[in-house]
């Protein structure tokens with residue numbers, strides 16, 4: 001069931017297809033960015049249920065396709081389901097959308113409806129912003145991904161394309177159930193993977209701690225489980241030992257963020273760099289806005305910094 005009435009847009013409109021779209025910071029951030037970028041400030045949320053009826057997704061995509069002033073959308077949560085239900089409506093899909101069988105960006109160009117999977121790009125831009133590529137070659141550091149969902153998979157795809165000396169020496173992936181681990185293995189098996197990956201089934205936080213304990217000095221630990229936002233808590237226990245000189249990155253920037261508290265408790269003793277998901281949020285949205293409004297938005301430098309400042313000010 002769609003909780004939003006799909007009425008034709010009276011001005012150029014950008015859409016956010018999610019579950020509880022009204023609660024997202026983007027509702028305040030987008031109009032502020034739009035004023036700066038000189039585009040329409042109109043953002044509309046479309047809330048669908050988790051794994052909604054395929055007919056719902058087809059209705060949403062048909063509306064976006066045919067309503068002239070509805071320019072496009074960013075899709076969260078429903079990325080796989082929406083594409084599965086409405087693949088025949090798209091005239092063009094980018095290679096990542098085809099590889100991952102999902103769309104996070106819906107846009108129109110020259111009368112064609114286009115779908116992109118932007119997560120490999122936006123997660124990669126965020127990863128590179130935390131440490132320059134050369135860091136990995138210089139240190140031989142490793143990466144541990146807690147959670148084997150869509151965003152973890154997207155980041156591994158980005159990393160597999162990095163040249164030698166600019167990528168982690170090894171990737172450890174954990175997940176509490178087997179399905180997503182197997183799906184990730186399946187995608188990796190079909191591509192050239194220069195980084196060794198070890199997959200761990202970890203139904204308990206103690207098992208995640210044990211994987212983190214394997215990491216070399218300087219390594220990065222990412223919380224990509226959603227715990228701390230989508231559900232309370234952390235995938236780790238308080239007894240976890242983060243790698244010395246390491247990096248702790250929570251993909252989320254709101255919620256109880258217990259994972260970040262656990263890292264802060266060891267920040268001084270272990271000399272940890274701690275990051276939240278805010279820059280990931282900014283890259284994720286700007287990659288789609290760029291596509292929908294046919295803009296060229298830099299992903300670093302003064303203009304990008306200005307957009308980050310505008311977003312930080314608007315979310316307060």
Ligand SMILES: NC(=O)c1ccc[n+]([C@@H]2O[C@H](COP(=O)([O-])OP(=O)(O)OC[C@H]3O[C@@H](n4cnc5c(N)ncnc54)[C@H](OP(=O)(O)O)[C@@H]3O)[C@@H](O)[C@H]2O)c1
Pocket residue numbers: 146147148149150151152174175176177178179180202203204205208224225226227229230234235251252253277278280281282284
């Ligand atoms: N900052 C941003 O802009 C941004 C961008 C993308 C994602 N995110 C956030 O990142 C999080 C992950 O996103 P996603 O799209 O990858 O979600 P997802 O596809 O739902 O994946 C989450 C994965 O974590 C696993 N998991 C949950 N608890 C676990 C635990 N205790 N130990 C190990 N694995 C566990 C889940 O396992 P099951 O398969 O058993 O459920 C699932 O496979 C979400 O909270 C999302 O909001 C933030």
